[in-house]
Amino acid sequence: QLQTSYNTLTKERDHLKEELNKQTCEWRRFKSSLYYLSTEKKSWTESRQDCLGRGAHLVIINSKEEQEFIHGWSECLDIYLGFHDTNTEGVWEWINDGALGQSSAPGTTYWRDGEPNDANQGEDCAQLSKQVSDPLKSWNDIPCTTNIHWMCEKTTSTL
Template sequence: MSNKGDQLINQLALLCAEDEWIYYQSSCFYISSEAKNWTESREYCLNREADMIIINNRQKQDFVRKITDKRGFWIGVTDIDVEGTWKWVDGSTLTSGIWASGEPNGEIRENCAVTYLTYLPELIGWIDVACDDAYQWICEKSILPHIQS
């Protein structure tokens, strides 16, 4: 990458760090330290011009696993509108996920998803849980619109 490109990435990383967010692939990520239900967690993100994280590739999942130390965190996917049809918070349909074995298990009240849980080692991947449960969450905010303005 060019020297100017390196400088830009460093500036973007600093922008994220100023607000205690983490820079990765043109986005800033916020890792909560408290636990809320899925709706409250999403509202927290939306109030900060962000949304819950969308994990649409293995590299991003590996990043999440690293920053969460394999603990359970809300992610921005739900099947609350149509049971069995998982959609990301941006409205796109989940085409392939990194679900744990046997997940999602189709329980009607489990309409939201969390990342890895270390206290259940057999569940290496996402699991569906009740949206009213309390977990920490991850917000994602793209910084690209800020560069263009």
């Protein structure tokens, strides 16, 4: 009976290790953060909720190197960033730590030429657009209801 229990626990342990490895493979490390690139498309709010469910937040760009890493990894996908002006038109804010309603002012930004333009007065969420090859001029504002891919980020301090 003890041997049967041991065998069962060993199988459960191995299964849990497999599941953990699958989840870890979905995330990429860059400096002190882990990043998850979605395989499906959702609105900005749904994307944000997905990140929160993963113990993360929509990606926040803190450096030129991070911008280049994200631009390179997202390949041909347009992705949501954790950047918005939903509180006050024209005042762009980063979401912080996935906490609803918590934002901070932007540092350096990487807007495409002519962006943000709030076309039709309805573009309040930022995307990293792959329509431009220059990673340092690749942000665009779009309606938050647009279904596109997204990227989540969590720092190693939240693991």
